[in-house]
Each structure stands twice: as structure tokens, then as C-alpha cells.
Amino acid sequence: MTDVMTPKAPQWWKKPDVKKTAILWVVCTAVIGYVGAEFHVRNMVSPASETMSGVISLMRVFTWAAAPVAGLVAAMCLTVLTSKRHYGDNPPAEADHQVSNSPRATALWIVVSALLCLFALVGGFIVIQKDSSSLFDKSALQVNVTGQQWLWNFDYENGARSEDLYLPVNKPVVFHITSVDVKHSFWVVQMGIKMDANPGYTTEAAVTPNKIGVFDVRCTELCGLLHAYMQTKVHVVSQADYDAWLSIHVQIEKGA
Amino acid sequence: MTTVMSKPVSAPGKSIIEKLNFFTALALGAISAIVVWRLALQFLPEDTEVRLFTREDKITLLSMTAWLVGFMTGIGALVGPFRWLMGKDLSHEENMFLAGKDMGIKRYFRYTTDHKVIGIQYLVIIMVIFGIGGILAMLIRTNLGSSEGGWIHPQAYNSIVGTHGIIMIVGTIIMVTGPFGNFIMPIMIGARDMAFPRLNALSFWLIVAAAVPLLWGQFLGGISTGWTAYNPLASQAPLGMDGYIMFICIFAISTMVAGANITTTVVRMRAKGMTWNRTPIFVYGVVASVALGLPAFPVFFLSQIMSAMDRALDTSFYNTAGGGSGWLYENLFWIMGHPEVYVILIPAIAALMEMAPVFTRRPLFSFNVAVMGIAGISGLSVLVWAHHMYLSGWAPLLNTPFMLTTELISIPTGMLFLVLVGTLWRGRLWMTMPTMSIFALLWNFMIGGITGIYLSDVPADAFLHGSMYVTAHFHYTLIGAGLTGALAALVYWFPAMTGRMFDKKLSWVAFWIVQIGFNIAFIGMFTVGLAGQPRRVEAYASTFNTGNMITTGGAYLIMSGMLVLLYGVISSWKSGVKAPKNPWQAKTLEWTVGYPVPLENFEVLPTVTSDPYGYGKAQS
Numbered sequence: 003m004t005d006v007m008t009p010k011a012p013q014w015w016k017k018p019d020v021k022k023t024a025i026l027w028v029v030c031t032a033v034i035g036y037v038g039a040e041f042h043v044r045n046m047v048s049p050a051s052e053t054m055s056g057v058i059s060l061m062r063v064f065t066w067a068a069a070p071v072a073g074l075v076a077a078m079c080l081t082v083l084t085s086k087r088h089y090g091d092n093p094p095a096e097a098d099h100q101v102s103n104s105p106r107a108t109a110l111w112i113v114v115s116a117l118l119c120l121f122a123l124v125g126g127f128i129v130i131q132k133d134s135s136s137l138f139d140k141s142a143l144q145v146n147v148t149g150q151q152w153l154w155n156f157d158y159e160n161g162a163r164s165e166d167l168y169l170p171v172n173k174p175v176v177f178h179i180t181s182v183d184v185k186h187s188f189w190v191v192q193m194g195i196k197m198d199a200n201p202g203y204t205t206e207a208a209v210t211p212n213k214i215g216v217f218d219v220r221c222t223e224l225c226g227l228l229h230a231y232m233q234t235k236v237h238v239v240s241q242a243d244y245d246a247w248l249s250i251h252v253q254i255e256k257g258a
Numbered sequence: 259m260t261t262v263m264s265k266p267v268s269a270p271g272k273s274i275i276e277k278l279n280f281f282t283a284l285a286l287g288a289i290s291a292i293v294v295w296r297l298a299l300q301f302l303p304e305d306t307e308v309r310l311f312t313r314e315d316k317i318t319l320l321s322m323t324a325w326l327v328g329f330m331t332g333i334g335a336l337v338g339p340f341r342w343l344m345g346k347d348l349s350h351e352e353n354m355f356l357a358g359k360d361m362g363i364k365r366y367f368r369y370t371t372d373h374k375v376i377g378i379q380y381l382v383i384i385m386v387i388f389g390i391g392g393i394l395a396m397l398i399r400t401n402l403g404s405s406e407g408g409w410i411h412p413q414a415y416n417s418i419v420g421t422h423g424i425i426m427i428v429g430t431i432i433m434v435t436g437p438f439g440n441f442i443m444p445i446m447i448g449a450r451d452m453a454f455p456r457l458n459a460l461s462f463w464l465i466v467a468a469a470v471p472l473l474w475g476q477f478l479g480g481i482s483t484g485w486t487a488y489n490p491l492a493s494q495a496p497l498g499m500d501g502y503i504m505f506i507c508i509f510a511i512s513t514m515v516a517g518a519n520i521t522t523t524v525v526r527m528r529a530k531g532m533t534w535n536r537t538p539i540f541v542y543g544v545v546a547s548v549a550l551g552l553p554a555f556p557v558f559f560l561s562q563i564m565s566a567m568d569r570a571l572d573t574s575f576y577n578t579a580g581g582g583s584g585w586l587y588e589n590l591f592w593i594m595g596h597p598e599v600y601v602i603l604i605p606a607i608a609a610l611m612e613m614a615p616v617f618t619r620r621p622l623f624s625f626n627v628a629v630m631g632i633a634g635i636s637g638l639s640v641l642v643w644a645h646h647m648y649l650s651g652w653a654p655l656l657n658t659p660f661m662l663t664t665e666l667i668s669i670p671t672g673m674l675f676l677v678l679v680g681t682l683w684r685g686r687l688w689m690t691m692p693t694m695s696i697f698a699l700l701w702n703f704m705i706g707g708i709t710g711i712y713l714s715d716v717p718a719d720a721f722l723h724g725s726m727y728v729t730a731h732f733h734y735t736l737i738g739a740g741l742t743g744a745l746a747a748l749v750y751w752f753p754a755m756t757g758r759m760f761d762k763k764l765s766w767v768a769f770w771i772v773q774i775g776f777n778i779a780f781i782g783m784f785t786v787g788l789a790g791q792p793r794r795v796e797a798y799a800s801t802f803n804t805g806n807m808i809t810t811g812g813a814y815l816i817m818s819g820m821l822v823l824l825y826g827v828i829s830s831w832k833s834g835v836k837a838p839k840n841p842w843q844a845k846t847l848e849w850t851v852g853y854p855v856p857l858e859n860f861e862v863l864p865t866v867t868s869d870p871y872g873y874g875k876a877q878s
Binding site: 195 | 482483490585618661668683686715716717723795842843
């Protein structure tokens with residue numbers, strides 16, 4: 003109140019509400035960044051491929067990049083909420099100013115949000131570029147994936163077919179995905195890849211599993227009655243085990 | 259003129275306009291549907307091809323169309339155009355009758371053209387829609403509350419998910435522009451009514467007409483495809499799908515008509531002196547919303563007509579084997595589907611921007627930035643649709659440009675944040691439920707917005723797409739931001755619409771229960787999405803038990819909060835405290851007319867001399 007009356011108001015950064023907001027901003031940014039990043043990282047599945055590790059660190063980076071903006075909004079809200087509040091049926095006294103604009107704040111806000119947007123875009127573009135080049139890896143293992151209501155079929159290069167997916171560890175694989183009836187979506191959860199299976203078309207997705215273990219494949223496009231049960235397992239095994247499995251499986255196919 | 263002379267007192271019976279109402283409409287609609295159904299059953303040739311359902315589809319679609327025509331005729335939608343064709347337009351008395359002059363409660367059951375009546379009609383139908391959609395949501399959450407496999411049959415479960423989705427989308431599309439856009443907005447701009455009052459009544463009654471095919475479809479196998487109704491799943495779905503198709507077509511017409519009407523009203527009928535700089539921001543929000551509907555909904559309409567033709571006439575727009583493509587459907591659907599989320603969001607945020615200066619007693623911070631934000635979001639929103647199709651395989655090379663447009667939306671969205679936070683800053687905070695809703699919106703929309711950035715990023719989306727994470731994200735934007743704004747608008751404009759104050763205590767109780775329940779429910783849903791639970795499943799792995807239990811618990815909290823709110827609406831409407839003329843001491847025109855608002859609102863049209871945000875004391 004008195005600030006307004008004095009001929010020389012203090013510089014804007016010396017005003018008490020600005021100081022309070024500045025402190026809260028630092029606190030809020032730290033809390034939001036930490037809680038947000040941990041919330042995502044801890045709830046996400048543990049990665050079984052470089053791609054998935056990339057997604058997890060991307061989430062961490064994006065959360066921290068967004069934290070200062072969210073932190074500023076939170077800090078300003080907290081400052082406002084902890085200042086004098088008026089309850090009652092009649093309005094409080096009018097505010098002691100009529101500020102309806104601030105070109106500096108507006109310009110700063112727009113420039114900063116544009117820069118953050120640019121940062122997110124560039125980050126994403128780099129990863130896309132890396133991911134899409136692996137689709138053309140000639141040395142990669144080629145597996146045909148066929149969705150149908152409500153199971154997955156996997157066809158390997160030497161004619162073997164299975165309903166559980168088997169992959170050798172540390173070898174790039176390219177999936178050729180299609181469907182025989184309606185749209186499905188092929189999601190290898192722990193490897194962070196997903197691609198729709200469209201009837202009449204073949205789509206591609208590529209990944210390199212880097213961990214031995216059993217992982218999940220789930221359908222993520224509503225495909226009718228038993229959509230929820232259209233799941234199977236991925237067995238990532240050593241190259242030797244994979245070769246053994248494949249040769250036995252081929253014999254089974256031929257025998258049948 | 260002749261019409262005056264040809265209405266002698268001795269005329270037997272009432273004129274046709276006076277006889278028609280909701281009940282004649284129901285009767286005529288039902289009769290038409292049954293007659294056409296019998297005729298079609300009799301005369302349509304039997305199927306000879308291998309395709310199932312085709313004949314049944316034709317019969318269903320024909321009878322639903324007959325219902326629509328019968329209902330709209332029965333309500334009186336055709337009287338005006340017909341009389342105009344005959345060269346005898348409606349007389350002044352007849353127009354006054356249509357406007358609902360001196361008719362009391364009956365006008366709510368007629369083809370009434372008064373925008374205030376239509377606003378109340380919308381408010382009531384939205385409460386019905388949210389009631390039904392909410393019950394369906396509770397069924398879903400209850401089914402998912404227990405571990406593997408629910409007690410609802412998968413077919414019924416899928417249908418509940420689809421119906422919940424589509425009616426909630428429709429409900430949220432009309433939740434602000436329907437009641438407040440109709441009741442408040444014309445008064446706010448100083449107009450006597452909408453530009454086309456009869457079209458206004460048309461767009462409302464079309465929504466009522468649309469409800470019946472959707473209900474009908476529930477008895478024909480339901481909508482087992484989710485609200486998106488992707489093909490080819492939709493073409494193999496049971497006959498209930500025709501109910502969905504008909505529902506969408508009728509709703510799309512209603513939205514297009516309302517969009518043209520509201521846009522014209524705002525462009526042409528603002529009070530003298532209300533330049534664009536003096537037009538309240540809420541009006542911008544409403545116009546942006548309905549104007550976005552203008553390019554979006556014709557596409558939706560078309561996509562469903564093609565879907566109907568694929569089902570009933572063996573065309574193959576979406577059938578790969580016949581030369582079509584499911585990707586065509588996805589494109590058409592999302593060309594509607596992404597502008598549509600901003601159709602929902604923008605007016606809700608604009609309503610809160612309208613309230614912010616009132617409850618902080620200072621001017622709106624940066625009106626120009628607010629307008630630019632709304633315009634920027636509207637413009638960009640028609641260019642982002644394929645981010646729903648990053649992983650469809652349709653055009654991987656387009657992922658990069660669509661990622662660009664999508665992430666650009668964060669800039670105008672940030673502007674809306676700036677306006678709201680800037681207005682709260684150094685205001686005199688008047689604590690009411692709408693004030694607190696601004697904070698709730700900032701919180702929820704921040705979470706919805708940031709999770710939206712992860713989803714817009716192609717590599718992250720390759721993990722998150724189609725999971726519960728997406729479901730949680732869009733509930734944060736549509737409910738956390740959209741519904742929060744709409745409920746605040748209800749409390750804020752309640753005195754103007756009903757003459758009574760919304761019970762203060764109940765509004766607070768409902769607010770806190772809904773907001774806490776909402777955040778519990780959907781943060782729980784984020785966790786299971788991150789852990790790998792797909793959307794629209796009726797059973798899940800046991801690792802997702804905890805998250806789903808939390809979500810179901812939160813959902814029950816939301817339900818209890820909404821029931822408190824419903825009780826608040828009913829009790830305050832019936833016996834609330836009588837509202838003073840301008841209870842919030844606001845400066846917009848809707849508070850100058852008092853209650854009840856007279857027919858045609860203003861005796862003398864107002865002249866506007868300043869912007870409506872002149873709060874605060876001028877600095878010396």
C-alpha cells in the first residue's frame with residue numbers, strides 16, 4: 003500500500019511478494035522436477051532395450067525442462083493463496099492498481115516457452131532419426147508379426163512359426179507387422195516399441211533387445227471381444243539358445 | 259396483414275404451432291420409426307451375398323432416419339420452413355408464441371426459440387448426460403476394481419466403454435457453449451436473442467433426437483468399438499454401431515447449426531460500442547469453440563456416412579480388400595477429433611478468464627495475449643490430427659511435422675496460463691468456489707499439458723500410446739481443466755440463470771471432494787499406464803492391482819462429489835437464497851438485466867463505452 007504512495011517505489015525485484023515468489027520458485031521447481039521425474043521413472047517398467055532406456059531418460063529430461071515453468075506457476079499461485087484472502091458474500095475492496103498488461107513479462111514468457119518447445123522438438127527429432135535408420139539394418143533379424151482376433155503369430159526367416167516370441171539378445175531385429183482381420187497394435191512393453199497391425203498392409207518396427215529374460219507383448223488397439231487377453235511373452239535368450247530353439251521349432255513345423 | 263385478419267376468435271382449435279410439443283414429437287417419431295421398420299422388413303430384398311447384417315443394417319438405419327424426421331416434424335421444426343415455402347411466414351403472435359411468451363414451464367417442452375429457455379434446456383440435458391455417462395464410468399471402474407477379469411461380460415464391457423466415451427465427449431462439447439453460450443452470451447454482448455432463434459431451437463432438439471438412436475443401439479448389441487469406432491472393427495460390429503453412426507450424424511448437424519448461429523450472432527449483433535477490444539473474453543472462447551466445430555464436424559459427419567455405406571451398401575471406403583483403407587477413417591476421425599478437444603477446453607478456460615478479474619478485483623492481465631492464445635490454439639489445432647496416428651504406420655515420414663505442430667501448441671497454451679496467473683497476481687483474492695477453480699484448473703491443466711508434451715514426442719509415444727497413461731492424460735485436460743471450468747461457470751452464472759445463489763457450503767464441499775477424488779483417480783491411472791496397462795481392457799495383469807484400486811477409489815470420490823453438486827443445484831434452484839441483482843459486482847452486461855430476464859432481454863439496447871475489466875483503483 004505504502005509502496006504506491008511513495009514517489010519512488012522500490013525496484014520490482016525488491017518487492018516482498020516478488021522475493022517470496024522467487025524463493026518459492028526455486029523450491030517448487032526442485033520439488034516438481036524431482037517428484038515428477040521419479041514418479042515417471044519408478045513407475046515405468048525396467049528397460050530391456052536401448053530404445054526403452056532412451057524413452058526413460060527422455061521423460062526425465064522433459065520433466066526437468068518443464069519443471070521451471072510449472073514451478074513458476076505454482077510459486078505465483080502459492081504467493082497469491084498465502085496473501086490476504088477475503089471471505090464473505092460481498093466483494094473485497096478493489097485492488098490498488100489497474101495493471102492490465104506487462105510487455106516485458108509477456109515477451110519473456112513467450113520467448114522462454116518457445117525456447118523450451120524448441121528444446122523438446124530437437125530432442126525428439128534426434129531420437130526419431132536414430133530409430134528410423136535402424137529399420138534399414140540389413141544384418142538384422144527379420145520377424146513377421148501377424149495379429150488376429152485374439153492372438154499373435156510370429157514367423158521366422160527359416161519358416162518356423164510360434165505364438166510366443168523368441169529373440170536372441172543383443173541382435174537387431176526388424177518386425178514386419180500385419181493383421182488378418184481388424185486393427186491391432188503390437189506393443190513390446192519393456193522394449194518401448196509399438197506399431198499398429200493393419201489388415202492388408204505391412205508396417206515396420208525395429209529394436210535391439212539387450213537383456214535376457216521374459217517380457218510382455220500386449221495389444222493396445224481395441225480389437226473386439228477378447229482384446230484384453232491378446233497378450234503373449236517375449237523370450238530373449240542367448241544366441242546359442244535361440245539357434246537351438248529355432249532348429250527344434252523348424253523340425254516341428256516340418257514334421258507337422 | 260392477412261394473417262391478422264385470418265385469425266378470428268371463432269377459429270376452432272389452436273393453430274398447429276400451439277399443438278406441437280415434446281410429446282407429439284415422441285409419438286410421431288415412434289410411429290414413423292415403426293412404420294418404416296415394418297415397410298422395410300416387408301419390401302427390402304433378402305441378402306444374397308455372404309455379408310452378414312447388410313439387410314438388417316439398412317432396416318435399422320432407415321427406421322432411425324424415420325425416427326429423426328418424425329421427431330423433428332412432431333416438435334415443430336418444419337412448421338416455419340413449410341409456412342415460408344407456402345409464402346405465409348409466421349405472424350408476430352406466432353413468433354411470440356414460439357419465443358415462449360407467458361407460457362411458464364410448458365415452454366421448456368416446446369420448440370421454443372428464446373435463447374434463455376434453450377440455455378436452461380441445455381443445462382438440464384447436460385446433467386442427464388453426465389448422470390448417464392457417470393454411471394457408465396462407475397460401472398467401468400467397479401469392473402476394473404477387482405483383480406483379473408471383471409463381472410461384466412466383455413461384450414457389455416466394451417459397449418459400456420464406447421458409450422461412456424461418446425456421450426461424455428458430446429456432453430463436454432456442449433457443457434459450456436450449450437447452457438452459458440446460449441443463456442449468458444447473447445445478454446453479455448447486448449443482443450436481444452441469437453441471430454437465428456429457430457435454428458437455435460433446432461440445434462437443441464436435434465441433440466434430444468440424437469439420444470434415441472444411441473439408446474436404441476444399446477439393445478442391438480451396443481457400441482463395442484470404443485468411442486473412436488475405428489474401421490474395420492466397426493464394420494464387423496453388431497447393429498448397435500448404426501445407433502452410433504446415426505447419433506454422430508445428428509449431433510454433427512446440431513453442432514454445425516449452432517456454430518453458424520453463434521458465430522453470426524457474435525459477429526453481427528454486439529451492442530453499439532462493443533468493439534472487438536471491448537468484447538468479453540468469454541465471448542471469444544465461445545466463438546473459437548463453435549467456429550472450430552465448423553470445419554471439424556462436417557468431416558465427422560462424412561466419416562460416419564461412409565461408415566454407414568460400408569455397413570449397409572457394401573461399399574469399401576474403409577475395407578482394404580475392396581480397395582479402401584482403415585487409415586482413411588482414422589484420418590477423417592482425428593481431423594474432427596483433435597480440434598474437438600479444444601472445442602471442449604477453450605470455452606471452459608475462457609469462462610475462468612472471465613471470472614478471474616471479478617474475483618481478484620483487478621483488470622484481466624493482457625487481454626490481447628488471451629485473444630492471441632485462443633486464436634493460436636484454434637489455428638494450430640486443425641493441423642495436429644495425425645499425432646493420434648504416429649504408430650498407425652500410415653505415414654511414418656509425417657511424424658516429424660506433426661510432432662512440430664503439436665508441440666507448437668504449447669506456446670499459445672502457455673499464453674492462457676500467463677493470463678490466468680497474471681490476473682491472480684496482486685489481486686484482492688475473493689475466495690469463492692469459482693476462484694478456487696482457477697487454481698484447480700492451473701494445477702490439473704499443468705499436469706494434463708506436460709503429460710501431453712511427453713505424448714507428442716514420437717519416441718515416448720511409442721511406449722505410452724494406447725496405454726492407460728493416455729486415458730489419464732485426456733481426463734486431466736477434459737475433466738480436470740474442462741469440467742472444472744464448467745462447474746465454476748455454473749456457480750458463477752447460477753444467480754443470473756435462476757435468480758438464486760448457489761449454496762456456498764455445498765459448492766465448496768463438492769469442489770474439494772471432486773478435485774481430490776479426481777487427482778487420486780487419475781494419478782493412479784498414470785501409474786498403471788507407465789507400468790504397461792493398455793487402454794480399454796476388461797482384465798489386466800495382477801501387477802496393476804494397486805493402481806487400479808486407487809483409481810476406482812478416486813472414482814467413487816468423484817461420484818460422491820458430483821452427487822453433492824447435483825443436490826446443490828436442485829436445492830439452490832428450488833429454495834436457495836434470492837440473489838441480488840449483481841451478486842459478484844461484475845461489469846459485464848449479463849448482470850444489468852436482473853432476474854427474471856425479460857423476453858428480448860433489453861428494453862433499450864445498451865451502449866458500451868469501455869472494456870468490461872475496469873476493476874481496481876487507478877494509480878495516482
